[in-house]
Amino acid sequence: MNNVRVRFAPSPTGGLHLGGVRTVLFNYLFAHKHGGTFILRVEDTDQNRYVPGAEEYIFETLAWCGLEPDESVIHGGNFAPYRQSERKAMYKLYAEQLVKHGHAYYAFDTPEELEAMRNTYKTENATAQYNSVLRSKMRNSLTLGPDEVAQLLSEGVPHVVRIKMPDVPEDITFTDMIRGEVSFNTAQVDDKVLLKADGMPTYHLAVVVDDFLMQITHAFRGEEWLPSAPVHILLWRYLFGEDKMPQWAHLPLILKPDGKGKLSKRDGARFGFPVYAMNWTDPVTGELTPGFKETGFLPEAFVNMLALLGWNDSSGQEIFTLDELIQKFSIERVHKGGAKFDYEKAKWFNHEWIKRLPVSRYRDSVKELFEAQGITITDEAKFDKVLELVKDRCTLLPDFVTQAAFFFRQPQSVDVAAIKPKWNAQKNLFFIELISAYQSLQTWEAEALEKVFKEIASVQVLKPGELMLPLRIMLVGGKFGPGVFEIAAMIGKEEMLKRIKHTLQLLV
């Protein structure tokens, strides 16, 4: 495939959610696999839904994911502008061309008139459509004589441009890269608005015009767009020729875990997991919607997880680097059916990536987390060693704090209850002996510490096993963490003895 050009076209109305990032990913993978170009086009044609900051957020998200576009408002390119609001004038030209050729018409109906029409013509359950029969009852350039239309236009009466569905219904068929042949009958689709009263295009006109002008070769979008495909195909036919149309792929939806529809922003709060890629704060309400990044996901894991949501390479492999994905991805292997989002599986991906990436890859992020808890890291080398020691136990980045804070400060709380029931004078004596034995040790390493520990236990005829848990609780504060003597070696003599003494007091 030559000169592959794909695009992701979000509207800047808020945070970017899972499904959006997955669409970005598939675009990115496809473009890179074929040596093509990945374009980011901002679909800001709805002035009422414009949200300040949303555009910046999208770019920050792509940067965090490592899915940088080749062309965009900030990356430049030969097809600027990449913001549709700045292309406003072009769309009008195409809309007028359609009217001139009889494929579209002016409609002067006011919102009130439209509502009245819908109310009178809607049936029991069916909503009324602005179609070949109803348009004859409305105020438009098809029903109104040419003079009257000219007059209204010159008076600047608000109007829209609507596409005119063919007079004789026909089947519109196209081949979707994922679903194969799909067809619709034009009798079923209504005369969509192409150009709004404010002169801005609707999505329908804008995608087609921009995909043509930007020479898009393959267009990926969510399955929710499938029903409007016939409108777009007709537009391609009328404007540029169907042969120039990009190949379409309608991606399966990402569904709610309980199977009731597509995953939405609100589901995050309902199920207790992030839905957006990064934290998003609504500039008006101040409402914060949590993101995967801040929840403690690694971009590698996030991207990997997204790729497997609806795609697989058939080998059973689940862990992929971005480069491997580029190499193995194929749009034909994307599923048709939607997938319920499984947060447990998402966490598993993160756990896997934490385990296999060198700690240097996420050390800085973890360090910030420590410092947010008031733990200052001064010894970088020790910090890396500690992270290495506990990484198997961490699923999300914040887990490092709970798993490793005790290496850098005394446990916040000591789970005395775990040892108290079996505590006795003999054990107490053991630890007092242990303190003095450790006190006089010249070297301080795990093996020696364990040896001394066991010697004293044997002299006192105590089972080491009954003493290990108490020691762990003393050092760690709870029943978790790496080998207890490794911990001891790491925290040092002074700190260790301090913690033993401290717990001994609590046990009195």
Next chain:
RNA sequence: GGAGCGUUGGUCAAGGGGUUAAGACACCUCCCUUUCACGGAGGAAUCACGGGUUCGAUUCCCGUACGCUCUACCA
């Protein structure tokens, strides 16, 4: 209501005329480990239903059911 799309274990899914119907997540049991993890071994499916086609259908065809999406001067 209409149109479109979809339907393999709880979830993600491989497979696609003849298989013991892969694998992963989660869950349970066991092993390892004198903690918790990691690691290892086990454990679950009449492939939505009904008709065809066929020697044979989870796989092909047609229906049905169910689910989802769309049905805005939003994308």
